[in-house]
Amino acid sequence: MHVVGVDIGGTFTDVAVITDAGEAHSFKVPSTPDDLIAGVFHGLDEAAAAFRMTLKEFLGCTRLFNHGTTIATNAFIERKGAKTGLITTRGFGDTLLIQRMLGMTAGLTENQLPDYTQRSYPEPIVPRHLIKEVSERVDRYGEVVLALNEEETRRALRELRAEGIEALAVCFLWSFQNPSHERIVKRLAAEEAPRLPCTISSDLIPVIREYERTATTVLNSYLQATVEAYAGRLEARLRELGMGAPFLIMNSLGGVFTAQEAPKQVVSLLLSGPTGGVIGSLGVGGLLGHRNIITADMGGTSFDASLIFNGQPRRATISEVGRYHILMPMIQIETIGAGGGSIAAVNEGRLTVGPESAGARPGPACYGRGGVLPTVTDADLVLNVIDPARFLGGKLRVRREPALAAIRTYVGEPLGIGVIEAAAGIRRVVDQRMADLLRQITVEKGHDPGEFVLYAYGGAGPVHCAAFGGQLRVGRIVVPAFSTVHSAYGSATADIHVSHAVTDLLRTPAFAQDAARHLDAGRIGDLFAGLEARCGEQLARNGVAGEMRSLQRFMEMRYRRQTHELSVPVRSGALDQGALAAALADFERLYEERYGPESGFREAGIEITRFRVDGVGRVTKPTQQPEPLQARERAAVQAGWREVYFPESAEPIKTAIYDGDALRPGDQLDGPAILEYMGTTIVVPAGQHASMDGYRNIHILLRK
Amino acid sequence: MTQHHGAPEPVDPFTFEIVKHRLHAITEEQGITLKAVSGSPIVTEACDFNTGIYLRDGSIVCIGMQVIMQAGSMALVIRNVIKDCTENPGIEAGDMFILNDPAKGALHPPDVSIVAPVFVEDRCIAWVGTCAHVLDVGGMEFGSWCPTATERVQEAMLIPPLKLVERGRLRNDIWRMILGMTRLPQLVGLDLKAMIAANNVARRRLLEAVAQFGEATVLKVMEGLIAYSESRLRARLRELPDGVFTAVDYQDHDGHANRLYRCHLELRKHDDRLAFDFSGSSPQSSGFINATESCLIGGVCAALFTMLAFDIPWTEGLLRPVEIVAPEGTICKARTPAPVGMATVATGFSVMNASVAAVSRLLSCHPQYRRHARAVSRGAAPVLNLAGVTPEGERFGTLLLDILAGGGGAMLGRDGLNAGASYPIPTPNIANVETNESIAPILYLYRKFIPDTGGAGLYRGGLAAGMALTPHKVPEVMANLVTHGVEVPNAQGLFGGHPGSCVVNTLVEGSDLSEFLARRTWPADVAELGGQHRNLGAKPGRFRLRSGEVFAYTWQGGGGIGDPLLRPAQAVARDVRLGYVGRAAARDLYGVVLSPEHGAALEEETKLLRQALSRERGAVGRAPTSGGGLAEGKGRGDPESACGLLLLLRHDGNSYLACPCAHRFCPPQENWKRLAVRLRLAPNALGPLITLHAGLQAYGFACPACGRLLAIDLLEHDEAWLHEASLTGAVALAPAGMALRP
Structure with a gap:
C-alpha cells in the first residue's frame, strides 16, 4: 500500500508515491492545460508502470490520495469562472470596483510602479450590471439600523436570475457582527433560484474589512462550480478505477481537505501551488529534526520563499491574488520574478536581471525556440554549471552557442566586458536579488539566518542555492531528495x-x-x-x-x-x-x-x-525509514571532471561531476563539485562539503 | 581609456545593482515599519507619509513609493538641520531631529519630519528620514486646518530643527512639550514613535550594508545613482523638442473670501535643461493656501518624477537639470508670516496640476513619449476632519482621505482610470468604510462612483467617487472641511477634452433619513434626500454635523483628451449602460443619440446631431471625423509630426501647425488660437457637474474648416489666450496617423 501526492504545475504534473515501507518515488509528466485531469492520469499511468501494476491495481493499493491543483488559479486568471452575481448593501455596490484603490497598482514591480501608464484595474470578476444593491444597514455594534428589504431582495434575485447568473455572492457591511441579513438573502435565494450556489460572507470569513471580505466571497462563488466539477470528475474517475482511499485536496491554509469540503472554501485553493513545497519542507524537516527552515523554490519564472519558525509556517491574514485581496489565513509566501528564465539587460551601463521572463516560450536563448535574449539559464550554461547534454535528462536539447551569442550581444558588449565575466555578472545579480528577498523574510523580521536551515528546490533552486545561501550566511542547505517534485511530495504528506x-x-x-x-x-x-x-x-x-x-x-x-x-x-x-x-x-x-x-x-x-x-x-501516513549510511570511496561515485566558472574567480575551476542517481546514503564529497540529476543540478562550491543522508537528501555545509 | 591618477575607482556594475536594490529594500522596510507601528489611518491605510535615504548634504538618494512631495521636503529639512544645528547643539551619532516649520522645509505644519544622521565612527555618511502627516499639531482648529488664520503662528506649533533623540535616548522634556501641544497626544505619540522606529531600522540596515560592501562602495553607489538619474534625464530632455509650454490652474476661496488665485506656469525647455517658471502667479494670500519653497518643489517633483522620469531612479539628480522659478511674495513662494496650513492640498496641488498639464504638452510632441501625456487627474483634495466624543465617552479625531479615489486624467490613447487619481502618491489606498466607522461615530450612506464626473473627450477622464455620511449614536460630530475646486474644474482636459467635474460639498439639514428608514429603504444618493440642501462652498471650515443631518461630497473626476464628438458612439453607449455617463451628457457633450429601448447608439441620428453640433461651433465644413482629411487622402502638404492632437505640416518648405483635417494654422512657434473659431462655453457646456467662479470664463477653440474642438482655455477675464506650446526648435518626426486614431 502507498500514499499518492499529485501536484499540477504550470509546466509539469508531478506524482509522488510513498510506500508503507517508507520508500518514496517520483514521476514527472507534462501538464495538459486544456484538460488537467488527462495529465494527472498520464502521471499515474507512469507511476503504476513503475510499480509493475495496472492503474486499477495501483489505485487499489492507494491508502490516501492527496492532490494539489492550479484549477482555481487558472480559472481565475483566465476569467473562466461562473457568471457570478453580487448582492450588497445599497450605496456600496462599487466597493468591489474601487478596491480601496489597491487593485490599481497591485502586481506592479518596483520598476513599474513609478510609470503611471502601467496602472490599471483588473478585469472585474463581477461586472457592474451584476452587482445589485438592496436596502439594509447594520452598524459597527451589529445593531440593525435598517432591516433588510425583502421585496427589493427578491427583485434583485429575479433580475440576476434573468441575467443568467450561475453563482451568487452576498456581502453586507458589518455582516460579521450580525449575519442575519445575509442569512435571509440565502434563504430567499433558495426560494427564488433553488439550485443557484450561494456564498455569504458571514459564513466564509466573518471578519472586518468589507472590500477584502467582498472580494473573497465573490471569488469563492466565482470559482466554486469549476472546482466542484473538476474535483467531482477526477474523484469519480478514480472511484471508477476502484480507488477506495480518501481523496483530499491541497489548500493554501497549509493542509488538505476533502473534495466535498473544497468547494465551500475554494478561495483557499488559490496560491496552493507553492504551499505544497512548504508542506513538503515541513515533512522533511520533521524527519530531520529541523524546526527553523527557510524554503526557497526557484523555478523558471519566479522565486518563492517562505519561513518555517519553531515548526510553524508563517501565515498572512490578507494575500494578494491576481490583483484582488483575499482575507484568509494563508501560508505566507513571498515571490519575486527571478528564475531560470529571467532576462538580463543592460540599460545605460547598468545590468538588471528579471523580473521579465522568457517563460517556456520562447524560453532561454539556449532552447533554440526563438528566444534571443540572455537568461539566467543561459548564464549557467555558459559558465559550464549546467551540462547541455544532461539538461532535463537530455529530454530538452539545449545549445551553448546561442547562449554565448545572447550574453555577448546584450550584456558583454554593452558593458565592454567578456562573455564569461558577463555571465558571471548575471549570476551574481540574480543571486543577490534572491538573497535580498530571503533577507527580507529573515533578518528584516528579526531572525538570524544562522539559526535556520535553507531548503532549496525547484528546477533552478539547487543550481543557485549555495550562492544565495552563502550570502545569507545560513549554516546548512538541504536539497530535498525530491527537489523537483517537492510540491507533490508536500501534498502526499499534508495534514x-x-x-x-x-x-x-x-x-x-x-x-x-x-x-x-x-x-x-x-x-x-x-x-x-x-x-x-x-x-x-x-x-x-x-x-x-x-x-x-x-x-x-x-x-x-x-x-x-x-x-x-x-x-x-x-x-x-x-x-x-x-x-x-x-x-x-x-x-x-x-x-x-x-x-x-x-x-x-x-x-x-x-x-x-x-x-x-x-x-x-493529523492524517496517518507511512513513516519513511532512513536507509543505512555507508561510507564509500569518493572515486567510486565520481563520474568525471569539468571546467566550471564560479563567481569568486575569473579562471575556471576543475570541478568534480557526480551522477546524482548513483550517489548512496552516507556518501560524502567536497566542493568544487556538481551533482547532476534528471531535473536539476546541485552546485557545491569550493571549500564546502556535501553529503547524502538516509532519506537521500543532499546536505551542503557552508563554511562560515 | 586612461584613468586619472587618484580618480575614484568606479564600482562594478554588478555591485552597483546589488547595492541599489539594497537601498530600495531599506527604504521599503522603513515604510513597512512606519505603517505597522503608526496608529493613524492616514498613514496605515492612506499612505500619507514618505521615507528615504539622503546623502550627507541632504541630496535625495532613494525615496519610498508614497507621497512624492514629502521626499523633496525632507531634503530641505535635512539641509536646515545641518545649517542650524551643526554648531549648537551639534549633530552626533544616534541623534534624531524633528521639524515641522514650513520656513525650514516642512510642506505644512501637520507634515512632521524626523531625520537621523548615519555615522560611521565619527563621520556622518548619510541621513535617513521619515515624514508623515500627523492628525493634530495644535493651532486654533482641531486637525490644524485653520481657514480663518491670518498668520502662521496661529496655525500650529512650529517646531524648528530640534534634537528629539540625543545619542539614542529620547529627550523626555522635548517629548512632553510636543505631546502637550496636540489635541491627540496618544495618536501623535504613536506616530512619532513609529517614525523613530522606522529611522532606527533604516539606519541599522544602512550600516549593515556599509559593513558588507564597504563605506566607499556604498557612498559611490549613492552618488552614482544621483549622477545616473541626472544624465538619463538630460538625455531624455535632449530628445524632446525645444519650446515654451504654458499651463494655468486656479484656486477658489482663500479661507476669508471667495477670491480667485492663479498658478501660472511657463515651462521652458532648451536642450537638456528645463525651467518651471511660476512668475505669472498671484501675489501671496492672507489666507492659508500659500506654499513655501518646499511645497513648490514638491508639486513640481510630482509631475517631473512620474512623467519624465518614469524609468529613471528618483533621486536628487532629477532636480539638477531643472530650474524652479517663483518670485518671493507669490502664492507659490510666500513670505513669513503668511499662513501656509493648507499648502499641500492648495497651492501645492495647483503647482502640480499646472506642471502635469505643461509637461504633457511637451511630451505630446514626441512619438515615443506621447503616451505619457495626460489630462490632469483630480485636481483638488477636499480635506474632511472629524472630531468629538464617541458613544463610549472617548475623544476621537480623524481625517478622511477617501478623496484619493478621484478620477484619473485621460491619457493620449486611453481613457482615464476610475478612482485612478493620485498623482502625488505612487501607491495610493483608501480605508475600508468599516474601518472609518469603527474610528468615528458615523454611518456612511454610500461610497460609489458618481456619473458624469469624468471629463468628456475622445478619451474620457476617469470617474470620481463620492460619499455621504451622518453622525451615528451621538448628538453631533464636529467637522472641519477645506478644499478648492468647487468653482474651478482643476482637472483640465487636453487638446479639446473637457475638464473633470468640480467638487460638490453639500450639507443636508433636517434630512428625511428617518422617513427613508420608516419606508424600509436606504438613500443611495444625496439627491434622494429631502431637507434643506446647503452648498457649503470651498472652505466652510468648522461646522457641526448634527444627528439627522447628512454631509455629502463628490470629488473631482479626471480631465478628458480630444473633442468628445470624436469618441466612438459605441463607447459612449457603453459608458451610459455602465452608468458612467448620463443620457443627457451623451447627447449634449458627445452628440450621441441612444435608442430609448435598448440603449444602443443610433448611427444616422448620431451623425446628424454631431454635424449640427459642429456647425454650432461656426465651422464652415463638415463634421470632424476621427479619420480626418489626411487619413482620407485629402491632405495637402506632408504631414510629418504631431503636437498633441495637432499636426505639424511641411508646406512650401515651412512648418505649420494644422488641424488633423489638414487645415493649416500658423508656424509652430505662434499661437494657432488666433486663427481658430473661438467659442464662449457656459459651465454646463463643459459638463453637468461643472461650476465656474464669477472671475472665470471658459473658451473653446475649434477648427474653422471642420469644427473639431482643439483646445479649451479656462481664463480670468483679463487674461490672454493660453499659448499652450510654442515650438522653437526642430520637432521629432511622428507618423501623422498616431495623432488621429483613437
Missing part, C-alpha cells in the same frame, strides 16, 4: 488544516494599570468555544477522529488605533484573568521583539480585534 475566526473588538482603556481586568473572560471563552466547535465539526466532516485533532487559539492584538495586528497564541482550557494577563504580556513581548526595544506604547491601551482557532487533523 488536514482548518481555521475559523470572528471579529469582536475588545479594548483596554488608555493608561490602565491592570489591563486584563477590563477584558471579559467569559465572553472571550464563549467566542473560543464557538470557534472550537466549528473547527471540530469541520474536522469531523473530513473524517478526522477525535484523538487525531488538535486546536490552537489565537487573539489578534494591537495597540489602540493601530491597524496592524500581531497573532498571539492563547492557552487552551478555561480562561481566567491570569490567562488574559499572560496573553497581554505575550503581546507586548512579541511587539518589542518585532519593532525593537522601547517601541511599545502601552499608554495607548490594547485592542483585541479578532479571535481565531486553527485546527489540525
Whole structure:
C-alpha cells in the first residue's frame, strides 16, 4: 500500500508515491492545460508502470490520495469562472470596483510602479450590471439600523436570475457582527433560484474589512462550480478505477481537505501551488529534526520563499491574488520574478536581471525556440554549471552557442566586458536579488539566518542555492531528495488544516494599570468555544477522529488605533484573568521583539480585534525509514571532471561531476563539485562539503 | 581609456545593482515599519507619509513609493538641520531631529519630519528620514486646518530643527512639550514613535550594508545613482523638442473670501535643461493656501518624477537639470508670516496640476513619449476632519482621505482610470468604510462612483467617487472641511477634452433619513434626500454635523483628451449602460443619440446631431471625423509630426501647425488660437457637474474648416489666450496617423 501526492504545475504534473515501507518515488509528466485531469492520469499511468501494476491495481493499493491543483488559479486568471452575481448593501455596490484603490497598482514591480501608464484595474470578476444593491444597514455594534428589504431582495434575485447568473455572492457591511441579513438573502435565494450556489460572507470569513471580505466571497462563488466539477470528475474517475482511499485536496491554509469540503472554501485553493513545497519542507524537516527552515523554490519564472519558525509556517491574514485581496489565513509566501528564465539587460551601463521572463516560450536563448535574449539559464550554461547534454535528462536539447551569442550581444558588449565575466555578472545579480528577498523574510523580521536551515528546490533552486545561501550566511542547505517534485511530495504528506475566526473588538482603556481586568473572560471563552466547535465539526466532516485533532487559539492584538495586528497564541482550557494577563504580556513581548526595544506604547491601551482557532487533523501516513549510511570511496561515485566558472574567480575551476542517481546514503564529497540529476543540478562550491543522508537528501555545509 | 591618477575607482556594475536594490529594500522596510507601528489611518491605510535615504548634504538618494512631495521636503529639512544645528547643539551619532516649520522645509505644519544622521565612527555618511502627516499639531482648529488664520503662528506649533533623540535616548522634556501641544497626544505619540522606529531600522540596515560592501562602495553607489538619474534625464530632455509650454490652474476661496488665485506656469525647455517658471502667479494670500519653497518643489517633483522620469531612479539628480522659478511674495513662494496650513492640498496641488498639464504638452510632441501625456487627474483634495466624543465617552479625531479615489486624467490613447487619481502618491489606498466607522461615530450612506464626473473627450477622464455620511449614536460630530475646486474644474482636459467635474460639498439639514428608514429603504444618493440642501462652498471650515443631518461630497473626476464628438458612439453607449455617463451628457457633450429601448447608439441620428453640433461651433465644413482629411487622402502638404492632437505640416518648405483635417494654422512657434473659431462655453457646456467662479470664463477653440474642438482655455477675464506650446526648435518626426486614431 502507498500514499499518492499529485501536484499540477504550470509546466509539469508531478506524482509522488510513498510506500508503507517508507520508500518514496517520483514521476514527472507534462501538464495538459486544456484538460488537467488527462495529465494527472498520464502521471499515474507512469507511476503504476513503475510499480509493475495496472492503474486499477495501483489505485487499489492507494491508502490516501492527496492532490494539489492550479484549477482555481487558472480559472481565475483566465476569467473562466461562473457568471457570478453580487448582492450588497445599497450605496456600496462599487466597493468591489474601487478596491480601496489597491487593485490599481497591485502586481506592479518596483520598476513599474513609478510609470503611471502601467496602472490599471483588473478585469472585474463581477461586472457592474451584476452587482445589485438592496436596502439594509447594520452598524459597527451589529445593531440593525435598517432591516433588510425583502421585496427589493427578491427583485434583485429575479433580475440576476434573468441575467443568467450561475453563482451568487452576498456581502453586507458589518455582516460579521450580525449575519442575519445575509442569512435571509440565502434563504430567499433558495426560494427564488433553488439550485443557484450561494456564498455569504458571514459564513466564509466573518471578519472586518468589507472590500477584502467582498472580494473573497465573490471569488469563492466565482470559482466554486469549476472546482466542484473538476474535483467531482477526477474523484469519480478514480472511484471508477476502484480507488477506495480518501481523496483530499491541497489548500493554501497549509493542509488538505476533502473534495466535498473544497468547494465551500475554494478561495483557499488559490496560491496552493507553492504551499505544497512548504508542506513538503515541513515533512522533511520533521524527519530531520529541523524546526527553523527557510524554503526557497526557484523555478523558471519566479522565486518563492517562505519561513518555517519553531515548526510553524508563517501565515498572512490578507494575500494578494491576481490583483484582488483575499482575507484568509494563508501560508505566507513571498515571490519575486527571478528564475531560470529571467532576462538580463543592460540599460545605460547598468545590468538588471528579471523580473521579465522568457517563460517556456520562447524560453532561454539556449532552447533554440526563438528566444534571443540572455537568461539566467543561459548564464549557467555558459559558465559550464549546467551540462547541455544532461539538461532535463537530455529530454530538452539545449545549445551553448546561442547562449554565448545572447550574453555577448546584450550584456558583454554593452558593458565592454567578456562573455564569461558577463555571465558571471548575471549570476551574481540574480543571486543577490534572491538573497535580498530571503533577507527580507529573515533578518528584516528579526531572525538570524544562522539559526535556520535553507531548503532549496525547484528546477533552478539547487543550481543557485549555495550562492544565495552563502550570502545569507545560513549554516546548512538541504536539497530535498525530491527537489523537483517537492510540491507533490508536500501534498502526499499534508495534514488536514482548518481555521475559523470572528471579529469582536475588545479594548483596554488608555493608561490602565491592570489591563486584563477590563477584558471579559467569559465572553472571550464563549467566542473560543464557538470557534472550537466549528473547527471540530469541520474536522469531523473530513473524517478526522477525535484523538487525531488538535486546536490552537489565537487573539489578534494591537495597540489602540493601530491597524496592524500581531497573532498571539492563547492557552487552551478555561480562561481566567491570569490567562488574559499572560496573553497581554505575550503581546507586548512579541511587539518589542518585532519593532525593537522601547517601541511599545502601552499608554495607548490594547485592542483585541479578532479571535481565531486553527485546527489540525493529523492524517496517518507511512513513516519513511532512513536507509543505512555507508561510507564509500569518493572515486567510486565520481563520474568525471569539468571546467566550471564560479563567481569568486575569473579562471575556471576543475570541478568534480557526480551522477546524482548513483550517489548512496552516507556518501560524502567536497566542493568544487556538481551533482547532476534528471531535473536539476546541485552546485557545491569550493571549500564546502556535501553529503547524502538516509532519506537521500543532499546536505551542503557552508563554511562560515 | 586612461584613468586619472587618484580618480575614484568606479564600482562594478554588478555591485552597483546589488547595492541599489539594497537601498530600495531599506527604504521599503522603513515604510513597512512606519505603517505597522503608526496608529493613524492616514498613514496605515492612506499612505500619507514618505521615507528615504539622503546623502550627507541632504541630496535625495532613494525615496519610498508614497507621497512624492514629502521626499523633496525632507531634503530641505535635512539641509536646515545641518545649517542650524551643526554648531549648537551639534549633530552626533544616534541623534534624531524633528521639524515641522514650513520656513525650514516642512510642506505644512501637520507634515512632521524626523531625520537621523548615519555615522560611521565619527563621520556622518548619510541621513535617513521619515515624514508623515500627523492628525493634530495644535493651532486654533482641531486637525490644524485653520481657514480663518491670518498668520502662521496661529496655525500650529512650529517646531524648528530640534534634537528629539540625543545619542539614542529620547529627550523626555522635548517629548512632553510636543505631546502637550496636540489635541491627540496618544495618536501623535504613536506616530512619532513609529517614525523613530522606522529611522532606527533604516539606519541599522544602512550600516549593515556599509559593513558588507564597504563605506566607499556604498557612498559611490549613492552618488552614482544621483549622477545616473541626472544624465538619463538630460538625455531624455535632449530628445524632446525645444519650446515654451504654458499651463494655468486656479484656486477658489482663500479661507476669508471667495477670491480667485492663479498658478501660472511657463515651462521652458532648451536642450537638456528645463525651467518651471511660476512668475505669472498671484501675489501671496492672507489666507492659508500659500506654499513655501518646499511645497513648490514638491508639486513640481510630482509631475517631473512620474512623467519624465518614469524609468529613471528618483533621486536628487532629477532636480539638477531643472530650474524652479517663483518670485518671493507669490502664492507659490510666500513670505513669513503668511499662513501656509493648507499648502499641500492648495497651492501645492495647483503647482502640480499646472506642471502635469505643461509637461504633457511637451511630451505630446514626441512619438515615443506621447503616451505619457495626460489630462490632469483630480485636481483638488477636499480635506474632511472629524472630531468629538464617541458613544463610549472617548475623544476621537480623524481625517478622511477617501478623496484619493478621484478620477484619473485621460491619457493620449486611453481613457482615464476610475478612482485612478493620485498623482502625488505612487501607491495610493483608501480605508475600508468599516474601518472609518469603527474610528468615528458615523454611518456612511454610500461610497460609489458618481456619473458624469469624468471629463468628456475622445478619451474620457476617469470617474470620481463620492460619499455621504451622518453622525451615528451621538448628538453631533464636529467637522472641519477645506478644499478648492468647487468653482474651478482643476482637472483640465487636453487638446479639446473637457475638464473633470468640480467638487460638490453639500450639507443636508433636517434630512428625511428617518422617513427613508420608516419606508424600509436606504438613500443611495444625496439627491434622494429631502431637507434643506446647503452648498457649503470651498472652505466652510468648522461646522457641526448634527444627528439627522447628512454631509455629502463628490470629488473631482479626471480631465478628458480630444473633442468628445470624436469618441466612438459605441463607447459612449457603453459608458451610459455602465452608468458612467448620463443620457443627457451623451447627447449634449458627445452628440450621441441612444435608442430609448435598448440603449444602443443610433448611427444616422448620431451623425446628424454631431454635424449640427459642429456647425454650432461656426465651422464652415463638415463634421470632424476621427479619420480626418489626411487619413482620407485629402491632405495637402506632408504631414510629418504631431503636437498633441495637432499636426505639424511641411508646406512650401515651412512648418505649420494644422488641424488633423489638414487645415493649416500658423508656424509652430505662434499661437494657432488666433486663427481658430473661438467659442464662449457656459459651465454646463463643459459638463453637468461643472461650476465656474464669477472671475472665470471658459473658451473653446475649434477648427474653422471642420469644427473639431482643439483646445479649451479656462481664463480670468483679463487674461490672454493660453499659448499652450510654442515650438522653437526642430520637432521629432511622428507618423501623422498616431495623432488621429483613437
